[in-house]
Amino acid sequence: xxxxxxxxxxxxxxxxxxxxxxxxxxxxxxxxxxxxxxxxxxxxxxxxxxxxxxxxxxxxxxxxxxxxxxxxxxxxxxxxxxxxxxxxxxxxxxxxxxxxxxxxxxxxxxxxxxxxxxxxxxxxxxxxxxxxxxxxxxxxxxxxxxxxxxxxxxxxxxxxxxxxxxxxxxxxxxxxxxxxxxxxxxxxxxxxxxxxxxxxxxxxxxxxxxxxxxxxxxxxxxxxxxxxxxxxxxxxxxxxxxxxxxxxxxxxxxxxxxxxxxxxxxxxxxxxxxxxxxxxxxxxxxxxxxxxxxxxxxxxxxxxxxxxxxxxxxxxxxxxxxxxxxxxxxxxxxxxxxxxxxxxxxxxxxxxxxxxxxxxxxxxxxxxxxxxxxxxxxxxxxxxxxxxxxxxxxxxxxxxxxxxxxxxxxxxxxxx
Numbered sequence: 001x002x003x004x005x006x007x008x009x010x011x012x013x014x015x016x017x018x019x020x021x022x023x024x025x026x027x028x029x030x031x032x033x034x035x036x037x038x039x040x041x042x043x044x045x046x047x048x049x050x051x052x053x054x055x056x057x058x059x060x061x062x063x064x065x066x067x068x069x070x071x072x073x074x075x076x077x078x079x080x081x082x083x084x085x086x087x088x089x090x091x092x093x094x095x096x097x098x099x100x101x102x103x104x105x106x107x108x109x110x111x112x113x114x115x116x117x118x119x120x121x122x123x124x125x126x127x128x129x130x131x132x133x134x135x136x137x138x139x140x141x142x143x144x145x146x147x148x149x150x151x152x153x154x155x156x157x158x159x160x161x162x163x164x165x166x167x168x169x170x171x172x173x174x175x176x177x178x179x180x181x182x183x184x185x186x187x188x189x190x191x192x193x194x195x196x197x198x199x200x201x202x203x204x205x206x207x208x209x210x211x212x213x214x215x216x217x218x219x220x221x222x223x224x225x226x227x228x229x230x231x232x233x234x235x236x237x238x239x240x241x242x243x244x245x246x247x248x249x250x251x252x253x254x255x256x257x258x259x260x261x262x263x264x265x266x267x268x269x270x271x272x273x274x275x276x277x278x279x280x281x282x283x284x285x286x287x288x289x290x291x292x293x294x295x296x297x298x299x300x301x302x303x304x305x306x307x308x309x310x311x312x313x314x315x316x317x318x319x320x321x322x323x324x325x326x327x328x329x330x331x332x333x334x335x336x337x338x339x340x341x342x343x344x345x346x347x348x349x350x351x352x353x354x355x356x357x358x359x360x361x362x363x364x365x366x367x368x369x370x371x372x373x374x375x376x377x378x379x380x381x382x383x384x385x386x387x388x389x390x391x392x393x394x395x396x397x398x399x400x401x402x403x404x405x406x407x408x409x410x411x412x413x414x415x416x
Contacts, residue, residue, distance in 0.1 A: 146186065273291075
């Protein structure tokens, strides 16, 4: 009888533990696709690399190194030209595809894990907005590589219309499909929730609409794009003139202008006529207004006429019309009530001067008209679609602010 009490106690504790496990909610696996310039890129320089200066070739033959993001290295102005040169891509009209500069090989490390974008510069862990969101998921019980997975990508590239070459984009879609299937398989076949931020939403949407409908309904429980620029950005027109310093305040944006123009993804960020209309002035000079319908003329005017061909053949077919519903339940979360570049005004006809920026509504990056471009069409036809507008919320704050995070977590749980 003396021994029976510990035995009964043990049995009771075991029963309580089993009940707790059975009562605990089973999490739908989550695959995160980050925004533009949010994850690491590695590079190595081969003998084919012809550096513009000896210092740019210093790493030739040394193996893989972190090209992006290396905050400390880029604080030295002497390193910026080498970074811009090695980050450039090249469009080959004959091949109708983009590739790296000769002799520069790149890779995206940690595919399948959130490690690649939790801290894009591992040496500077306060330089990240994704980490707050990942930590919130971890508090819910999500674990990297078990129930939470990351799909980083080479943000210089994008996908092409079906039938056109897109080596890097196609490889990413293949890897993403395998990751979704693996995430589901590791979690008892439960469908996956794909959560994206910004540019990652455009990539994930293109990925989804290219998969068989039966596959989408089997493996994807919900698509949650956050701050997706469905119709492009007015800011996309501005950065083709002024450059984009990737959020690094110590770099002159114009030092990265050539590199930014070379990227396939830069053309994806241009305003689409479907969202902004074909006649609304977005850029104004002394003698001409340029709308989303005048993009070819605008590219020629700013000295970037070589982009007209790939823009018209690889971008307009994707975004120049109404975007199709992805065929899975969708919750689009957007920020509103923050001043966002809506019109760029140059005092003369010279694009090399600093323009005056007229602000409108949006999240500070994505214009409201772009963020809600899919609301009307996706809300009809019996499709499962929700649009959640978070007031006074900026582009990156959507993944940091508690008010926005509560909404996003609720929508992830809606997959149940």
